[in-house]
Amino acid sequence: MNIVMPLLIGAAVVILSSLIPDRHRRPFSAILLAGAGAAYLSGGGLGIGEFLFTAVLTVVAYRGLTSWTFIGIGWLLHTVWDVVHHLRGEPIVPFAHDSSFGCAICDPVIALWCLAGGPSLSTMIRRPLRLPRKSLDG
Template sequence: MNLVSPVIVGILYCLVMSLIKEPHRRRFNAVMVGGAGAAYLSGGGFGPWELPFVALMAYVAYRGLESWTFIGIGWLLHTAWDIAHHLKGNPILPFAHDTSQACAICDPVIALWCFRGGPSLIALVRRWFRPSRTQDHAEHHASAPS
């Protein structure tokens, strides 16, 4: 399995989420992590233990409505659940064996972004490619004849 593509998927997720303005971005991500908590319900790999996990993730998602930290915790909890399902041989998509493993690689990327407060990666990229006014000003004066 390719280990790089799940990292790319995690980064792309964060980039797409950056299109949503705050505070809606945080709330939308709380809903997403809550939904991720129910991802394994139909497969039922751990039988009735799937239900307390869904309840835990619902609680974490609820707290995530007001806290990026809780959203990050939710993604890490989901990572642990992904690993457990992968080791049991009960993937998130039954027809694709490595999907839980890929999810376990992708989710911590999203969690790290959440622990940073879910910043707009688009704004960050724009800052990298646009020199600051002070740099432009300094460069202009350095190249001006004396």
């Protein structure tokens, strides 16, 4: 499996999402995450676990309506779910054996952008993407 294409797809999602006006960007990203949470329902092969994961990611996506951090965490949770599916041989796209592997490469790219606060494209051009630092001052 080529890792370049999933990285490019992740970058494309970030760039296109960053073009959405600021007031709509986080809600859109939360909805996108909620949809990704249900991606394995039609044939994921982990039985009731698929429904439990979808429920967990739905709650995380709901919290993401007001928090970029929750959206980023949700994409990282989806990455773990992708790895589990890849290792079990239950890909996200049944006819594409390495599709879950590719998704596990793509999702952290999106997660990092979300954890950085989902900046606009112009902001990313002006300053490189970096995660916010927590102040020790209080």
